Structures are given as structure tokens and as C-alpha cells.
Amino acid sequence: MAETSSPNSSADDLKNHVMKIFQDATKDCEDEYSKREFGTIGRSYDSLNDFSIKLFNTMADTGIVDRAREMFKPVSDLGILSPVAIFTIVIMTYAGNRKAKSALKVYQHMIATGVNPACYTYVQLICVLATDFSNVKFLRYAKKYFLEMLDKGMKPNPTPFWNIMEAIAYREPVEKAKEFLEQVKAKGFMPPDSGFHYKEAYLAKGMQTLKMYANLVHNDTIDKDVRNYFYMLRISTDHAEKLLNKMYNALVEDGNEDEATEFFNEVEETGIEPMVVIHTAVIEAYLLFGKTKGALEAYLAMLAAGVAPNSYTYTVLIKGLSADSNFFGDAKKYLLEMMDKGKRPNAATFTAVIEGFAKQGDKAVEEEGKELVQLMLDKGFVPNAKAMMEVLKGRPTSVIRSAMSIVLSTLKQ
Incomplete structure (x- = not known):
């Protein structure tokens, strides 16, 4: 023809x-x-x-x-x-x-x-x-x-x-x-x-990044919603820049200047998305679809891959776990792990865990919350009551009172 x-x-x-x-x-x-x-x-x-x-x-x-x-x-x-x-x-x-x-x-x-x-x-x-x-x-x-x-x-x-x-x-x-x-x-x-x-x-490091993205889209063992999420994400030509800016800005806003600087320097030197960005995005994706178990498994897979979480990763994970009563124990665990690694939770992250205690309306649970606060004080972290109140705005009065009581009564001891 x-x-x-x-x-x-x-x-x-x-x-x-x-x-x-x-x-x-x-x-x-x-x-x-x-x-x-x-x-x-x-x-x-x-x-x-x-x-x-x-x-x-x-x-x-x-x-x-x-x-x-x-x-x-x-x-x-x-x-x-x-x-x-x-x-x-x-x-x-x-x-x-x-x-x-x-x-x-x-x-x-x-x-x-x-x-x-x-x-x-x-x-x-x-x-x-x-x-x-x-x-x-x-x-x-x-x-x-x-x-x-x-x-x-x-x-x-x-x-x-x-x-x-x-x-x-x-x-x-x-x-x-x-x-x-x-x-x-x-x-x-x-x-x-x-x-x-x-x-x-x-090149080898860059190919590792591309391989993970490809796996997220094409591996049938990964949750379908998460696969579709990353497929749509990858269609956007500026997806990498958005993820990088999101993590960098969060680190800066929370006062984690050293982590932010280290993160920025790695991106500038290599031109590659650090693996912590992609792993954290996976955790966020699972939480977006209300799949807390998947988010926790994604975090454990991140550790198994030898990728260290930064403060933003912990923030995403802990807040997500705190929102699901079935994983509240894990939220406490990783809050302490975060601190043991020399990282300090922001007000929203810390308050999310304390709110988890308060929501249960149980005196024994409140005492457990006070023990957690004391452990955090022993590690050098002092909760900011004013910042907590800002985070708790709009919550039921009973939850606010209980959460503040857990923290303030411990601080007065």
C-alpha cells in the first residue's frame, strides 16, 4: 500500500x-x-x-x-x-x-x-x-x-x-x-x-530505583490498589520532584535540618531518588487505602532491604498505625524506636499516639500512656502541651481532656 x-x-x-x-x-x-x-x-x-x-x-x-x-x-x-x-x-x-x-x-x-x-x-x-x-x-x-x-x-x-x-x-x-x-x-x-x-x-543505583518502581506497578503479589496508585503516579512527569519536595519540606518544617541537608546533598550528588523516598511513598499508599497491615509490612520490607527510615518515614508510619486500634501497640513500639535512633517526633506524631490511649477511655490504659510519656521524658523528650492542643482541635472534649491529663500529670511528677 x-x-x-x-x-x-x-x-x-x-x-x-x-x-x-x-x-x-x-x-x-x-x-x-x-x-x-x-x-x-x-x-x-x-x-x-x-x-x-x-x-x-x-x-x-x-x-x-x-x-x-x-x-x-x-x-x-x-x-x-x-x-x-x-x-x-x-x-x-x-x-x-x-x-x-x-x-x-x-x-x-x-x-x-x-x-x-x-x-x-x-x-x-x-x-x-x-x-x-x-x-x-x-x-x-x-x-x-x-x-x-x-x-x-x-x-x-x-x-x-x-x-x-x-x-x-x-x-x-x-x-x-x-x-x-x-x-x-x-x-x-x-x-x-x-x-x-x-x-x-x-547507573547501578539508578537501575535499582527503576526496578522498584517497575515492581510496584507490575508485581501481582502487591496490593492492586497500591499498584494502580503507582501506575497513575508514574504517568505524571514530575512525580519524582513532588515526592522529593514533600519529604524535604517535611524534614525542614519539623526542624530536622541535618537530615534535610543530608537528603538534599544525596539528591544533588546522584540525581537519583533516595530509596527511602520510594519506600515511604509505599507506606503512605497503603495507609491511603486504609490498609494498615500492608503499611507495616512495607516498613518491615524497607528494613529488610537495608534502607534506613528517616524522621518523615517514622512520622508517616506512627500516625498511620495510631489511627488503627489493631496496630496501636506497634505505634508505641516505633515511636520509642524512633527516639532510640536519636530522632524526635513532631507534635502531630506524638499526639497521635497519646490520643490512641485517650480514645480507649480506660484508666488502666491511661496509666500505660503515662508510663510511655515517662519513658520519653527519660530519653530527653519533653512534650509541648500547647502544640498538642493545636493538634487535638476538633476532637471530642473527653478525648482532649484524657490526652492532656496523660501528659500533664506525668510532667508534674
Whole structure:
């Protein structure tokens, strides 16, 4: 199938030809969601053209207008959609629905009919292949097409490169990452200094970070809600910056300047998200979905991986455990562990544990709370009553009175 048509071809003939291409590319669709999308997009040539206009505008708005023009260059002066645009729309739809096998099949059909892919075609295909871990062959194809795209002089954005590197991190040894990195550099592609530092000195560490992210999204043994959470998180191009800023700002606000400085220096030196950031984000994700047991297991997995928690990690963990009566004993345990490591809980963290005692409305439990406060005093921590009152605002009066009594009566002894 040629991408050009005779000047004598009528507009109707060309439109019918385009619709035939679309129908052939989608006729074997087995995914119900994709099938519904194709039914909407391809009701008629006009609906297909309307979708193409919207896609062109979206691509232009995101700064890739040159790729949009390349893909939507008409086959004649009649302004009819090109075959490559049709095939790319089908591949893009499958990619959006995470159907790598179907996207690859359409791409191979496109090549067999003599239609050359545009840069955007490659990007869509490579991204879905690299992010589908159901078949090891998909990674090999993703690498192949990325290098092929570079050989054709195309200049892709960083996304397909990072997707491939993450897939390598998940499936292959770091030597394979070095090999692929050298291959793309030899073809003139210089990976941007983002995502992780690709310099050899930090490559192994960077691949470890990517492997953990890939595991969070693709490992079926991990809670489904948490996997979906990290999938959506990773779609955001600035997710790493947000997580880094969140932890750094929390450390600074709580007066943990030394930890904040150490954290900042590590990021500046390596360009990599410290593993403590990702592990802490996992704990937060489990707590977000009310899965306290999962949060505690994530913390224990963090320790087993040799990653040391910082003050912010403890804050997240202890507050989460305190909110679940089934894990209140663990909250007390880790509050003391935090202090034994020379870290000081902020008012919200300390108060969350004391509030746990107060909520139970039991005198024996209150005495246990006083014993905890005394242990903390012995470790050099003096609760700030005023800060506690700020945290307890809006709580039932009985809880506030009990919590303050536990602390103040101990301080007076």
C-alpha cells in the first residue's frame, strides 16, 4: 500500500480507502474497551477526521507540533488523512489500553502493507511494549524499534527511553542497561539528566530505583490498589520532584535540618531518588487505602532491604498505625524506636499516639500512656502541651481532656 495516491483519485475514493485501512487494522480487536473506542472513532470518515483534528491539537499543545505535522500530512491536496495517521491512531488506542500484543500486531501489519511509521508511531509502540511485562519479547522489540527510530534520524522525547530502561532494570542485569545506553549514545541520542543519573558511577543505583518502581506497578503479589496508585503516579512527569519536595519540606518544617541537608546533598550528588523516598511513598499508599497491615509490612520490607527510615518515614508510619486500634501497640513500639535512633517526633506524631490511649477511655490504659510519656521524658523528650492542643482541635472534649491529663500529670511528677 503506498502512502500517496493518484492526483485523479476522487475525495470519496480516498476516504473509502482510509476507512478500509481503519477497518482492516481493527477487525481482529478482542479487547472490549478498545473495540468500543474504535466504534466511536471510526463510525465514519468524518468522525475519524474529527478525532484526528483533536489529536493534532493535543500534540501541538504539548509541544510536538512537528510530529503532528509529520503524521497528519495529507496524501493529496484534497486533505485526506494518510495511512500512517490511521495506523498510528489504532496503535495509540491499544497503547492507551495497555494492549501491547495488539499494538505490535497492527504495527507489523502496517509495515507489511508498505506504510512507513512516523516518529509518533514509534513512540506509542515502544512505550506500550516497554511497559508490558507479560512477555519478555516485548522488551527486545522495544529496544529494536528505538534503535531503528534513531537510525532514521528521528528524535524521540525521553519517555520511551526511560520506559525501556525501567524494563531493563526489572528484567535484566545492569550490564544490559550499560550496553543499551552505549548503543543509543553511538546513534546520537543523549539521555536527559533526569529520571535518574545515567553516568556510570550511579547507573547501578539508578537501575535499582527503576526496578522498584517497575515492581510496584507490575508485581501481582502487591496490593492492586497500591499498584494502580503507582501506575497513575508514574504517568505524571514530575512525580519524582513532588515526592522529593514533600519529604524535604517535611524534614525542614519539623526542624530536622541535618537530615534535610543530608537528603538534599544525596539528591544533588546522584540525581537519583533516595530509596527511602520510594519506600515511604509505599507506606503512605497503603495507609491511603486504609490498609494498615500492608503499611507495616512495607516498613518491615524497607528494613529488610537495608534502607534506613528517616524522621518523615517514622512520622508517616506512627500516625498511620495510631489511627488503627489493631496496630496501636506497634505505634508505641516505633515511636520509642524512633527516639532510640536519636530522632524526635513532631507534635502531630506524638499526639497521635497519646490520643490512641485517650480514645480507649480506660484508666488502666491511661496509666500505660503515662508510663510511655515517662519513658520519653527519660530519653530527653519533653512534650509541648500547647502544640498538642493545636493538634487535638476538633476532637471530642473527653478525648482532649484524657490526652492532656496523660501528659500533664506525668510532667508534674
